[in-house]
Amino acid sequence: MVNTEHPAVDRVRAALAEHGLNPEITWFEVGTPTAAAAAEAIGTTVGAIANSLVFALDGAPILVMTSGAHRVDTDWLGERLGGAIERASKDLVKDATGQTIGGVAPVGHPAPVRTYIDTALRDYDVLWAAAGHAHTVFPLSYDELVRITGGTEVEVVPPAQ
Template identity: 25%
Template sequence: MSLQSVKAFFAENAPDIDVIETQTSSATVALAAEAHGVEPAQIAKTICMRVGERVVLVVARGDARIDNRKCRDAFGAKPRMLDVEQVAELTGHPVGGVCPFGLATPLKIYCDVSLRAYDEVVPAAGATNAAVRIGVERMATLVSAEWCDICQDAVAKTDAEAAE
């Protein structure tokens, strides 16, 4: 049902965007990057979390980590990750396929500024083997997202790490 809700979302709101289904799993950032031929940072991961009394979705670049202090400053509370069942119930999407499109429950959506490092990103599309390629600004507009800055600053890799 989840993949269908995402396809219906795009059919209604952006019929020029195709949902890409792969034979292999793209349930993790590393698997998604490999399946779609992009670097892990270009995967737009969607995180479902509780901040205070509300549940929000945050879309961030694949290699970003939530900074608890920035999150608390932006949302007024420390973020708490939801469990697998809560995520599936609220979003309608399985973990590994969570995205801001075709949601089962209306949720406030935020896009972290870390995404702006790319013109195009690859978020999941409601299944562990589905995704879309979409412009960052277009994605934010389609899902009525607000921009936020709640991820840790990127750390430059050392020469040794870059060589690996």
């Protein structure tokens, strides 16, 4: 039996409700810490997975919600955001989001985290995001993702040449 109780998931559920969303949170027997694992467990394409990646932009945490089909080009994106982007440490991820790597949700953080949304996610009618734990996901639309995060829409990889 899967334990469906976790404080981080409860915070995500509450944050979603504050935004008028009450999606069903799916719990898996095993963790789905990668976009490929989540897509396989859900039965969707990897591009529909809204990966929550925490980076440090000039030392400050940012959240980049990216399509599972993309690998963020941190040099390219950093130039567009006017700073240097580095992968966040697991401690920075936990401090900024209250969640651990592999289960970071777009909401439910102790304080707002500046968020950027990969415009490639627009291509999918239903997105799947982690719900605060590596064993969880929930569905939402692109417009809902932008609305609940207050995120800035960006390209995370250079346009094809």
